Amino acid sequence: MAQEFMFDPIGPDGILKVRWTAGVVITEALARAALVEIAALTKGRSVPILADIRRIKSMSREGRKTFGDAGAVYTALALVASSPVTQMIANFFIGINRTATPQQMFTDEGKAIAWLQQYPA
Amino acid sequence: MVAAVPRVTLAQDRLGPVIALITSLAQGDLHPDLPVIDDDPELEAVVLGLQMLAEELAATRAAMAGRTTELEALNYGLTRLSGLGNLLLSCDTSNEAYVVLGRAIRDMYGQLSGAVYIYGASRNVVELVTSWGDEPVANSFAPADCWALRRGRAHHASASGTEIACRHTSHGELRSAMCVPMLAQGDALGMLHLVSAPALDDRAFSELTQRLAVAAAEACALALASIKLREQLRNQSLRDPLTGLFNRRYADETLLREIGRAKRDASALSVVMLDLDHFKKLNDDFGHDAGDMALREVATVLAENLRTSDVVSRVGGEEFLLLLPGASAEAALGKVDVLREKMKALELFHRGRRLPPLMFSAGAASFPANGIAPDALLRSADRALYEAKHAGRDRSVIASI
Numbered sequence: 001m002a003q004e005f006m007f008d009p010i011g012p013d014g015i016l017k018v019r020w021t022a023g024v025v026i027t028e029a030l031a032r033a034a035l036v037e038i039a040a041l042t043k044g045r046s047v048p049i050l051a052d053i054r055r056i057k058s059m060s061r062e063g064r065k066t067f068g069d070a071g072a073v074y075t076a077l078a079l080v081a082s083s084p085v086t087q088m089i090a091n092f093f094i095g096i097n098r099t100a101t102p103q104q105m106f107t108d109e110g111k112a113i114a115w116l117q118q119y120p121a
Numbered sequence: 122m123v124a125a126v127p128r129v130t131l132a133q134d135r136l137g138p139v140i141a142l143i144t145s146l147a148q149g150d151l152h153p154d155l156p157v158i159d160d161d162p163e164l165e166a167v168v169l170g171l172q173m174l175a176e177e178l179a180a181t182r183a184a185m186a187g188r189t190t191e192l193e194a195l196n197y198g199l200t201r202l203s204g205l206g207n208l209l210l211s212c213d214t215s216n217e218a219y220v221v222l223g224r225a226i227r228d229m230y231g232q233l234s235g236a237v238y239i240y241g242a243s244r245n246v247v248e249l250v251t252s253w254g255d256e257p258v259a260n261s262f263a264p265a266d267c268w269a270l271r272r273g274r275a276h277h278a279s280a281s282g283t284e285i286a287c288r289h290t291s292h293g294e295l296r297s298a299m300c301v302p303m304l305a306q307g308d309a310l311g312m313l314h315l316v317s318a319p320a321l322d323d324r325a326f327s328e329l330t331q332r333l334a335v336a337a338a339e340a341c342a343l344a345l346a347s348i349k350l351r352e353q354l355r356n357q358s359l360r361d362p363l364t365g366l367f368n369r370r371y372a373d374e375t376l377l378r379e380i381g382r383a384k385r386d387a388s389a390l391s392v393v394m395l396d397l398d399h400f401k402k403l404n405d406d407f408g409h410d411a412g413d414m415a416l417r418e419v420a421t422v423l424a425e426n427l428r429t430s431d432v433v434s435r436v437g438g439e440e441f442l443l444l445l446p447g448a449s450a451e452a453a454l455g456k457v458d459v460l461r462e463k464m465k466a467l468e469l470f471h472r473g474r475r476l477p478p479l480m481f482s483a484g485a486a487s488f489p490a491n492g493i494a495p496d497a498l499l500r501s502a503d504r505a506l507y508e509a510k511h512a513g514r515d516r517s518v519i520a521s522i
Binding site: 058061064083084085087088089092096 | 165166167169170173176
């Protein structure tokens with residue numbers, strides 16, 4: 001597994017939690033690597049995903065596009081952000097990638113999990 | 122009194138790099154140097170937001186530029202296609218249309234070689250009618266060797282792709298090629314073939330190129346079907362359906378034209394009226410089927426034993442008119458004698474019964490001795506024919522001057 005991101009074990013809520021490590025710039029290559037591992041973990045099924053981007057540095061346009069084109073991977077996507085920078089990235093990602101799949105930014109992980117539970121696998 | 126200057130300086134100091142960034146973006150520089158701000162999260166977020174907006178704007182601008190290029194190419198292609206349609210509508214014959222087609226499509230796809238193939242009469246082979254460019258193309262091949270003709274839809278095989286190349290395109294080095302069937306009213310008339318040079322590979326076949334090729338093939342097919350129909354109608358209006366010889370109308374038009382030519386060139390021209398002897402009796406004794414068969418055999422003898430420049434027409438039941446450009450009355454009679462011998466040599470059977478030998482009487486007249494107008498010439502030949510009949514049939518008479 002790449003060091004730039006890691007996964008929490010999928011619990012009874014069925015939510016897949018991806019945690020990006022501190023100072024990472026999410027590039028296209030990293031985004032693709034993450035999608036490959038997500039597909040392996042979910043065996044290709046769509047699941048609710050929580051992406052913790054609270055500590056990333058930024059996300060490239062190609063990285064945003066790669067995740068934006070991968071709507072079939074998740075039933076809903078919660079982006080957990082904290083700083084003004086990560087909130088800006090999350091809001092920008094959601095604003096640009098207008099998909100039919102629900103996606104929302106949260107600053108509180110608990111609220112993100114509660115919201116994702118509406119969209120089970 | 123407290124001076125406000127330090128506060129203004131502080132704001133300028135904090136926002137200056139952001140203002141400079143916005144100014145660069147406003148001036149159209151979508152890849153500016155970004156200020157490094159790591160002690161103010163809000164300002165850092167603003168800079169990042171501006172950077173992401175600039176990236177999206179640059180991507181949108183690039184996409185629009187690509188789209189504009191594509192639309193310009195589409196507009197050019199559609200204009201050429203419309204021009205081609207108009208040109209094809211003005212073509213009188215298929216051969217003329219093939220030439221127009223080759224030139225127009227070469228013009229539309231400058232970097233591609235290509236060819237147009239048309240089904241042969243037997244429909245078990247397609248034949249090259251026009252080609253352009255440097256890449257080799259087959260002269261003819263079986264329809265089964267082309268995936269487009271087999272499936273009834275366009276087939277594109279790239280040199281590097283997974284689609285199977287048509288067998289007729291196998292000329293050594295692999296090339297990207299496209300075949301489009303030319304379909305009109307459900308009928309496949311042939312195929313438009315485009316092939317790239319090896320160096321161009323797949324770049325030559327954009328989606329737009331492929332769409333235009335399909336539209337071009339469709340336009341060509343409709344135009345060619347229309348020309349073919351016109352040719353058929355014209356042929357039907359000039360031919361006698363029983364014998365396939367020209368009819369009276371064509372003979373009249375041609376005689377007028379040949380008289381003009383003979384006048385202009387001071388050359389000879391003869392006309393011969395030829396009437397089968399005892400044809401009514403043949404019909405009465407053997408039936409009309411036998412009579413029709415005899416007429417077809419006579420037509421074959423006439424067509425096979427005269428020059429291609431001579432015109433043979435069936436102008437009545439058993440009456441034929443020969444227009445013989447360049448022939449004097451004597452030369453005409455020489456030709457008629459040959460025909461008489463050939464006809465007498467025919468052995469015709471109908472339902473197991475042998476028909477009597479075919480004989481005819483003929484009257485010849487020539488320009489300008491027997492007339493300078495079509496009516497006068499034909500009247501003279503008719504009078505000579507009457508004399509031949511009156512003198513006992515099975516003979517030829519030259520019209521008196």
